[in-house]
Amino acid sequence: MERVAFTFRVRPECVDEYRHRHAAVWPQMISALRAAGWHNYSLFLAEDGLVVGYLETEDFEAAQALMADSDVNRRWQQYMAGLLAALDGATADAALRRLPLVFHID
C-alpha cells in the first residue's frame, strides 16, 4: 500500500470558493475516486492557497491513470481549473507535486 502526499496551489482570492465547492463534491466524483482505489483521501487548504492532499492506495500511478480516464473527473477538473494558480495549461491533477515519504508509524 502506498501513502501519498501531494501539493498544488489555489489562487489566494479563490480559497473560499475552493472550500465551498469541496463541501459539496459531486457524488459521481466520489464514486469515481472510490472505484479508482483512492482510500482515506483528504484535502487540506491553507489560507494562502496551499493545498495538501493525502491518500492511501495500492498503486498511485494506476489510481491516477484511472481518474485521468474518467469523464466525471475531466468535468470536475474543468470546474476547478479557474481557481488554481499557475497551471501553465496543465489540469490540476497533472500539476500536482508528489512528496516522497521519509517517515511513518502506524
Place this chain on the structure above:
Amino acid sequence: MERVAFTFRVRPECVDEYRHRHAAVWPQMISALRAAGWHNYSLFLAEDGLVVGYLETEDFEAAQALMADSDVNRRWQQYMAGLLAALDGATADAALRRLPLVFHID
C-alpha cells in the same frame, strides 16, 4: 478522530541529512509519539525542503501538549533544529503550520 496535516521547512541544503535522520528515528521517540496518541503518522519531504506531516489522533491539541512535555521529544527537536528553515527561535513542533481539512472520503 481528527485528521491533521501540517507543514514546515527544512533548509534546502539539509534535505539529505533530514531524510537520513528520519530513516533511523530513535525508538524512544517512536514510543513517545505512540503514547501521545499520534496514529498513522507520516512525514513527506520535497527536494526544496517543504515537509508535510499527516496524522490521525483523538485530539491534536492534547497530542501536541503530551509531546511538548516529553524529554525525548525535547532532545529530538534540538537534534533537528539546525536543519530547519526560519524558525525565529521557535522549536520545530511549535513552528509547524496546520492546514484545515476541506474534503475527506474513507
